[in-house]
Amino acid sequence: MAAHTARFSLSTRGKGTVEITGQVESIVAASGIRNGTVTVFVRHTSASLVIMENADPSARRDLEKFFDHLVPENTPWFIHTAEGPDDMPSHIRMALTRTSEVIPIMDGRMVLGTWQGIFLFEHRRAPHHREIAVAVVGE
Amino acid sequence: MAAHTARFSLSTRGKGTVEITGQVESIVAASGIRNGTVTVFVRHTSASLVIMENADPSARRDLEKFFDHLVPENTPWFIHTAEGPDDMPSHIRMALTRTSEVIPIMDGRMVLGTWQGIFLFEHRRAPHHREIAVAVVGE
Amino acid sequence: MAAHTARFSLSTRGKGTVEITGQVESIVAASGIRNGTVTVFVRHTSASLVIMENADPSARRDLEKFFDHLVPENTPWFIHTAEGPDDMPSHIRMALTRTSEVIPIMDGRMVLGTWQGIFLFEHRRAPHHREIAVAVVGE
Numbered sequence: 001m002a003a004h005t006a007r008f009s010l011s012t013r014g015k016g017t018v019e020i021t022g023q024v025e026s027i028v029a030a031s032g033i034r035n036g037t038v039t040v041f042v043r044h045t046s047a048s049l050v051i052m053e054n055a056d057p058s059a060r061r062d063l064e065k066f067f068d069h070l071v072p073e074n075t076p077w078f079i080h081t082a083e084g085p086d087d088m089p090s091h092i093r094m095a096l097t098r099t100s101e102v103i104p105i106m107d108g109r110m111v112l113g114t115w116q117g118i119f120l121f122e123h124r125r126a127p128h129h130r131e132i133a134v135a136v137v138g139e
Numbered sequence: 140m141a142a143h144t145a146r147f148s149l150s151t152r153g154k155g156t157v158e159i160t161g162q163v164e165s166i167v168a169a170s171g172i173r174n175g176t177v178t179v180f181v182r183h184t185s186a187s188l189v190i191m192e193n194a195d196p197s198a199r200r201d202l203e204k205f206f207d208h209l210v211p212e213n214t215p216w217f218i219h220t221a222e223g224p225d226d227m228p229s230h231i232r233m234a235l236t237r238t239s240e241v242i243p244i245m246d247g248r249m250v251l252g253t254w255q256g257i258f259l260f261e262h263r264r265a266p267h268h269r270e271i272a273v274a275v276v277g278e
Numbered sequence: 279m280a281a282h283t284a285r286f287s288l289s290t291r292g293k294g295t296v297e298i299t300g301q302v303e304s305i306v307a308a309s310g311i312r313n314g315t316v317t318v319f320v321r322h323t324s325a326s327l328v329i330m331e332n333a334d335p336s337a338r339r340d341l342e343k344f345f346d347h348l349v350p351e352n353t354p355w356f357i358h359t360a361e362g363p364d365d366m367p368s369h370i371r372m373a374l375t376r377t378s379e380v381i382p383i384m385d386g387r388m389v390l391g392t393w394q395g396i397f398l399f400e401h402r403r404a405p406h407h408r409e410i411a412v413a414v415v416g417e
Contacts, residue, residue: 003314003416005384036142037178037274039315039380043391045331051238052230053184058219059230065216066231070209070348077343080336091330091337092344099329099394100380102178102239104274106144111272113182116238133389135315135382137276137415138142175281176317176413190377191369192323197358198369204355205370209348241317241378243413245283250411252321255377276415277281 004031004136011129012122015086017052017060020132021117024103025110027134034108036138040118041100043131046090047122048097054117067093067123090123097121105138143170143275150268151261154225156191156199159271160256163242164249166273173247175277179257180239182270185229186261187236193256206232206262229262236260244277282309282414289407290400293364295330295338298410299395302381303388305412312386314416318396319378321409324368325400326375332395345371345401368401375399383416 006027012018020040028038042049053059071092073085080088101118103110112118120130145166151157159179167177181188192198210231212224219227240257242249251257259269284305290296298318306316320327331337349370351363358366379396381388390396398408 005313005382007384007389033142035144035274036276037176037315039382041380041382041389043389043394045329045337045391045393050234051184052234056219056221059227062217062219062227063231063234066210066214071344075344078340080334080340082334088337088340092341095328095330095341096235096374098237098376102180102241102380104144104178104180104272106146106272106274111146111180111182113184113270115184116182131391133382133384135313135384135416137314138274174283174413175415176315189373190323191373195358195360198323198366201356201358201366202370202373205349205353235374237376241319241380243283243317243319243411245285245411245413250285250319250321252323252409254323255321277413 002033006134009129009131011127013127014125015122016064017119017121019117020120024118028105028110028136031136033105033136033138036105037102038105039100039102039135041133045094046124047130048094049101050097050119050121051101051116052119053115055115086125093123141172145273148268148270150266152266153264154261155203156258156260158256159259163257167244167249167275170275172244172275172277175244176241177244178239178241178274180272184233185263186269187233188240189236189258189260190240190255191258192254194254225264232262280311284412287407287409289405291405292403293400294342295397295399297395298398302396306383306388306414309414311383311414311416314383315380316383317378317380317413319411323372324402325408326372327379328375328397328399329379329394330397331393333393364403371401
């Protein structure tokens with residue numbers, strides 16, 4: 001039984017989803033753990049994670065646009081506006097998706113389904129540097 | 140310390156919630172792990188998981204209907220429509236709920252509250268075959 | 279490798295977010311685990327968890343108000359209304375946020391980002407007694 005932790009970071013281009021499945025796969029492989037779980041965690045409150053279809057990018061476009069509609073910028077009653085009109089919607093879109101994803105590992109590999117990829121979901125308009133922490137536990 | 144992984148599958152009848160608490164309990168019991176966590180993971184992007192009230196089915200009816208209203212089929216600006224009008228709403232409803240649930244185990248049992256059950260949330264209209272992966276880690 | 283589990287409870291004052299980061303930190307420190315994960319789990323279906331900005335309380339006010347707007351009380355087609363007008367919205371707001379949060383531990387500490395705090399999100403109008411279960415696994 002063992003625990004293996006790692007971090008990595010990436011730069012986003014502003015709002016949108018960025019696939020990080022490959023980085024997580026590499027950490028799982030390096031851990032040597034054959035059975036257990038991998039936890040992926042984003043260390044921010046204006047970006048989040050989502051496991052989403054990785055085949056047709058149009059599905060991610062619609063997902064991103066849906067969140068723009070659901071939590072509009074310039075909602076008149078927002079009071080937390082000092083950091084710009086895209087800040088408060090970012091926090092809410094984060095709360096509606098996920099800060100961590102936990103994926104079982106069997107026979108040394110994540111059990112992702114055929115169409116599942118792990119994505120960082122950047123909610124701010126400007127490019128940001130984002131840090132991801134990963135913990136693999138098992139045996 | 141040990142890690143125990145398993146899979147099971149189920150057939151859904153189309154949109155709605157299906158309780159899977161019993162299947163997960165059986166896997167936890169078979170693992171022999173007394174303290175730790177169980178991770179439940181759905182290997183699909185058009186179905187999700189939710190821990191929900193398991194007593195009165197009317198609560199789940201309202202939950203399901205709420206998601207129908209929140210993410211309507213035939214939203215005019217959806218572009219990912221090749222797989223039918225219920226496909227893109229399924230992905231978004233999945234992203235708004237959960238792909239994994241992680242439940243602590245104490246004294247050999249999940250610490251679910253009195254009214255908590257684990258449910259698969261099928262978002263497609265047609266019946267589907269769904270695969271669930273489970274990882275129990277602890278000692 | 280070890281697993282350490284604990285529980286704690288708190289009383290809420292009705293709707294709103296209550297920070298529980300300190301209680302979780304204490305359990306992580308007491309576990310002696312240096313690398314692994316901590317799972318925080320709320321044992322209720324009308325309260326949830328969210329990792330949210332902990333600096334400016336106005337961000338949490340807007341988050342809470344957003345959920346009031348998104349899932350209004352007295353939605354005319356709700357049928358699960360026997361426990362009062364705030365009950366069904368509570369279940370839905372729970373489903374839209376999280377029942378568990380999983381945070382990696384490195385060098386004996388949770389890897390929370392600078393502005394991340396762990397919050398219990400109470401969705402009922404009346405004060406409630408809420409139970410949290412915590413599992414630390416790692417080595």
